[in-house]
Amino acid sequence: MAFSSVWSSGLAGNADTIVAPATAPGRGALAILRVSGAGVREVAAAVCPRLDFSKAWFAQLTGLTSAAGERIESGVVIPYHGPRSYTGEDMLELIVHGSPAVTNAVMDALISAGCRAAEPGEFTRRAVANGKMDLIQAEGIADLVAAETSWQLKVARAQMEGRLSGRVQQLRQELTGLLARIEAGIDFAGQGIITPASELEPVRRSIVAQIGALLATAAGGERIREGIRMTIVGVPNAGKSTLFNALLKSERAIVSPHPGTTRDVIEAEAEIAGLVVKLVDTAGLRPGETPVEMEGVRRARMAAADADALLVVHPCDQPEPGDLNGITNGRPWVGILTKTDLAPPSKRLVRGGWVPVSLKTGEGFDDVEAALERLAGGDVEQLEGAAVINRRHRAKLQTSLDEIEGARFDEPELAAEAVRAALASLDELVGIVGSEDVLDEVFARFCVGK
Amino acid sequence: MGACFDLIVVGAGHAGCEAALAAARMGASVAVVTLHRSTIAQMPCNPAMGGIGKGHLIAEIDALGGVEGWAADRAGLQFKVLNRSRGSAVWGPRAQCDKRRYTLLMRRLLEAVPGIELIEGEVTGVMTGDGGIEGVRLADGRRFSGRNVLVTTGTFLRGILHTGENRRPGGRYGEAPANGLGRSLERLGLELRRYKTGTPPRLRRGSIDFGRVTVQHGDQDPRAFSWRTREVRNRIVCWVTRTRPVVQRIIRDNLDRSPLFSGVIEGVGPRYCPSIEDKVVRFPHHEEHTVFLEPEELGGESIYVNGLSTSLPIDVQEAIIHATPGLERAEFLRYGYAVEYDVVASQQVRHTLEARAVPGLYLAGQLLGTSGYEEAAALGLMAGINVVRSLRGEEPLVLGREEAYIGVLVDDLVVRDHREPYRILTSRAEHRLLLGVDSARERLMKRGVDLGLVPEKMFHVEQARWERRARTAHELESTVLHPDRETRSWLRDAAGIDFTRPATWAQLLRRQDADPQRLADQIEPLAHLAKEDRDIVVSRLRYAGYLERHVREIERVHRLGAVAIPSALIEEGAPGLSREVRDALIRYRPRTLADAERLPGVTPAAMAIIAGRILSRRGVDRA
Structure with a gap:
């Protein structure tokens, strides 16, 4: 208990506690609401006072009460302790009867207890911020939700599970290794630590081939x-x-x-x-x-x-x-x-x-x-799921490829520039660096509650 | 207690000297407290200044009006620009120096510059009161009052020297450590760390067989560091030899007697300057290691064995040296040793090098976790300048990462966490192509003039030089060659390239199949420039596409720099920020988005949240 609370507060920081229905609006058998943030315990204490929050990942049937103290519903509530949750923060999932009236009443109770209605994609954005997944995986989740055909589903799942991310990480490692050898040749030239171009060239060719292979999946991915x-x-x-x-x-x-x-x-x-x-x-x-x-x-x-x-x-x-x-x-x-x-x-x-x-x-x-x-x-x-699925992926990989193809090892300071740029492009691809615009674009595709 | 100094500098190493000289020349009253007048600005390790990265720092120190380059020129025995055959951004000027002469020059300078009082003694404590810093206390009971104190005690804080199983307290060879001061800094709330560094043996010159080693000459056309220097010349040669494979075995057989590997030394050593035992363990497939033999003084007996830094027992050191060609009968003047010492974790200082927790207390040099004379001097210079600016109530001088290696150095120390001695490397700079030694004066000399450390006249001389380069570059960009039969055959013969469409000289120079050197020899406008300026012009033409990119990136960062972060936001945080980011905001209190972007743990996601919060707050403020 003490252990998990240390962890959860460490990751949750000062974040607002957010709430959103995770199921589609309208009438249904059940509706699910999600709550995430530092104040989840307080929210739980107010809305489902009989819930035992220390029993993480246990579904508990419990009463839900409004701000006025009236019982509004009896539902199944699952507490999650960060970082072992979707967002990496403390979370609640509330499963209630799927009527708009019930959902609205529970939402009102949660907001009265201190929650704020979540923005579209805010849960996933927090998951990325807390290092639960990278940008490509987050996109995979959006794709999974939007999937209409069996191939879309297959590729989205592979992407969410990190198939493409893994390939990109591997490429980043190889580029970093190549860069280290070029940089050492500049900074330690006095000690004679210079890797000849003939040793760097095969590394470059292998990286070019790998990026090329990923890019070759772009046409299939686009299909x-x-x-x-x-x-x-x-x-x-x-x-x-x-x-x-x-x-x-x-x-x-x-x-x-x-x-x-x-x-x-x-x-x-x-x-x-x-x-x-x-x-x-x-x-x-x-x-x-x-x-x-x-x-x-x-x-x-x-x-x-x-x-x-x-x-x-x-x-x-x-x-x-x-x-x-x-x-x-x-x-x-x-x-x-x-x-x-x-x-x-x-x-x-x-x-x-x-x-x-x-x-x-x-x-x-x-x-x-x-x-x-x-x-x-x-x-x-043949894609097996490691497909370059969207234009953003393709553009970043293409930039990376162009840079690394242009690297000339006989001018090491320029080769280093090229490899650094190739790496930067991959960093943007997985979201290690990048601008707000990219993130906004990625997360704009999400629905509320994801 | 006497008069109150504007600045008391504790330690007269490379950091202390630059700081004291800059502050005094800017008009401050400065006391320099050193253990011995005779050990000012010592070079306790290698007898050389500069190199790749370090040479860049010297060029920048010089452009700002510091003295290290000037002293290295005067004490210089052999000059060599490393990476000279490569582009100008990575040239690394280096000079072998006469250690004794260097020390003497610095001492005379400290004694000659008005406003500096040299005090011999050991500082055992920094005195503070309600108003902050009050002065320093010495071991003999004397006290000196000062508004600011700069501590630059190098490797002396709780220093321990190791040679094999032998360990003894010491700041460096033959000198006692400073233990009281370490306790005093801890009492002020500063977190200390344990670092380690080492130095190789020194051999007697007369005992080396120079017939079995290779001679290394300096550059034919030796290059001075400083704008103050008209000419330098080579006075000595150095030598190179290589260890034999048997050294591998000697070291492995005795690793248990190495304090590094037996666990006696707990401090963390620099990866970039490994001891020979480190090298043998880490690179077992390297059978031989290069060893440079470098004289420590003109006409002196002491030869520095560069590449064989070690803290192995003396009998093992002898076995290694005697197994090396040319050194079979070498006599030891001094054995190699390792020194373990306390450093102040550098994230505790601001970009001005003032301790966050103790206003008026500045820290610089090896004490702050760097390694190298040049890093120390750069930090000392910046600390000295910023003490005076703060006394005058002026904005601090903080150089950007895109502006100078000094900016990279300070920022890396302040913002990032380090666990080993920090050495400057060109690969640490995001904008390496903009930060060459070739552009140091263009970048920084005007600042030196504004600080009052560089005479205006010298600035104009230098300015004329870089303007001449710019004019030539412009000429090469605008002179078009036509591919008539005559021109083509001339270029084919002279430079080995052909062209079929009209092209400028610049375009031809940028071609990948062109040998820029060979081509440059044929270009008439370049013939009017000195060799170095000519190479600079050609390098920059070849960098052009990348330089534009850097300029764009710098503009982007500047745009972020224009967006201020309200302090309320730092207090309150923003929803969605991780604890790590929130802690970083509170700890460093970034003033702008550009500052925030560089903080550890601040991801693009976090940047988006912070930027979004600023925008939404603006909306609130307006409504």
């Missing part, structure tokens, strides 16, 4: 985070909108037997291979007959140009398509041969990887979905 744009293109009446609807499993686009039905670009989101995929349906590509259709074709070409990947749809009952390079333009694509119920698919195209399907009978549709998963997933499987 996981932002999703990918997949545009369906092809000649008119190829069944693009039918495919679009089939993939979305809803009648989102109007379909008709008439070529040129789709005039505009239609977008919708689907989860494919654990990723968010923005599917884009477009007008058929042909010389337009009316101004409206010509505009539709122009927009289709623009949508194709914007896409991360393309689905090129072609019906079996028409001659084989010509050169596709003008449309695919180096991006990943999958060819889909529709209307196999009307004509047999071209053997040559099938050998070339085109997927035959009848959207009318559904025959071959599983193959289409499988091909799309491969197309969407790309190399994300």
Whole structure:
């Protein structure tokens, strides 16, 4: 008891005691409120007087009273002793019935007892301030809460658990070691302690390769985070909108037997291979007959140009398509041969990887979905979670890489500058140094109660 | 008790001398209390001044009007700029000095400068009263009253000398320690720590076989430290040899007899200046260690064995020396020893070097946990200057980390916790490229003039020199070369580089494939400059991109420096601040956000909280 109170006060300092509901507002079976700060014991004594605060991490069913001394609720309360808590401070978690009236009454009681309503992300911010996690891990928590797809969840969890942080820490150590050898060569030149460039060069190359490998995951990370744009293109009446609807499993686009039905670009989101995929349906590509259709074709070409990947749809009952390079333009694509119920698919195209399907009978549709998963997933499987997940990570790593690549060991004082800058960028990445702007940006993404 | 001195300096080492001279020259009445008139400004360890980092400090001391560089020039026997083939920011000028001459010069200076009274005696206590410092008490009962006291007692506080199993009280070789003063400082509430340092044996010159060692010459074109010096020249050579692998075994076999490893010495020694037994234990794969043989006096017999600092027993020292080429029959004039001594934990002083807890008590030099003559002199100079400024009611002189190595040194001592003797290193500076010896006068000489320690006339002479460099640099930035056939073939032949688009001289000099030296020889505007100025101009051109970055970072810190932290905020703290940060705020009471940022434990998260609190308070104040 004495031990934990020493620790908790040591970390909590003079911090305000903050409170926020940790569950979404509105009606639910249960609601959870969190309290953190130096004054948690006093708050507990006022609001749940029968709670035994010394029994840390034990859930205790106890009465909650208002400032006026009236019993407002009976709930489960868990006391935490800092630093073994989420924020590193003393904490309470109160589990109450999930009605807005109850939650509000308990919030009022806690505020009357000396708490202040927390700012968004304030709990996590305190956790970072108290060294419970670094900035990347804090971002992982925000991502975890916001995760919508299975890959987002996987990467967010890996990030929260410190997978990327660990790699960055390793890089920091190697850079520090390299810097130490360069610095020693400057400061102790009189004693002849100079490491030749030929010994430093392999260290640099290894660091460059490691940062490069992390940066190479950026594209995959971005796919996981932002999703990918997949545009369906092809000649008119190829069944693009039918495919679009089939993939979305809803009648989102109007379909008709008439070529040129789709005039505009239609977008919708689907989860494919654990990723968010923005599917884009477009007008058929042909010389337009009316101004409206010509505009539709122009927009289709623009949508194709914007896409991360393309689905090129072609019906079996028409001659084989010509050169596709003008449309695919180096991006990943999958060819889909529709209307196999009307004509047999071209053997040559099938050998070339085109997927035959009848959207009318559904025959071959599983193959289409499988091909799309491969197309969407790309190399994300290889990320194993240590992915460079957002632009901030990528920018800091890129700066670090540029600096270390520019280091020239025959001018040691300049090499030291470059390595110091490379290190500083990684320090900012994990939040060892940095400006308020970065922190504000990171924590602005949090919700209240985290 | 007699007249009241403005400043009483306790100890006349490198710190005490600079402090007394600066304060007296600025008009203060100064008493210097030293054990012996004959041991003023001793060099008890290596017979050299300067080096990398330390040479930077001397350049800055000199630019501010201090005397160490001047004395080193006059006592100098051999001059060498370390790192001379590298960029100008890391040049480390060093001079082997005649120890006896150095001491004599300083003593004469102290005796000649008006306003300094030299007193022989041992200070045993600092006297305080209700108004703060009152003076000092001597062992013989005498008392001297003073408004300020600067303690610069080096390694004398409770000093113990070790050679093998032999231990005896002593401040340094042949001198008694100061024990009373240590108790007095403790009574004033100062926290003391135990440090250790060591020195190598001295050998008889006539007993060394110079046929078996390598001669080391000084620079062909020796460079003086001081703007006061017109010319210096090399008078001696030094020598180099290397220990044999057998020394490894000799030391390992006798480690149990080393006070360092047997646990007798508890003080913490400097990692940067390890003893030979340290080196053998820490770097077992290094079979040989470099040993420099350096004369301690012109024409004298004593040779300093640089690289073999040790506190091993004398028979082991003899075995090591006699196993080293050239030293097989060397005679010992003095054995190596380690000294253990008390230092004052340096976080207890402000940036002015005044003790936080005892107004009027200043501390400087090795007593504050540094190692080296230069560090001591720099601290002494700053303490002396700040005593006078405080007497006059003026703002203290605190140099920024971006302004001088002296600023880095003071700030590191005041803000960071240290557990071993502190040595200045260029790697300690965030803005190394801005802080070269090449720019010390540009950075600091004007301050020296304003302090009254540098004559205005000399400032103008120096100013003309750096303006000439700036004009040349500008010319190189603006002179465009056209890649016609003639120019290209000339540059290919003369400097080994080719170019295809019009380029300025500066752009060519910055090219990575260019050999700047070779190219510089071909550039006409550079031909008008002295060799050193020419190298400075070229170095800075090559630094240009990085220099801009440093300037931006310094501007950022200055912006933070413009945001004052209300003292109420320090008292109250701010929600979300950890105890560590809150303690740091209360302990150091930073005046601005820039000060706060440098404090230990102040993370960006904490900075954001403090900044946010200041903004929200402003809102409150307005409403």
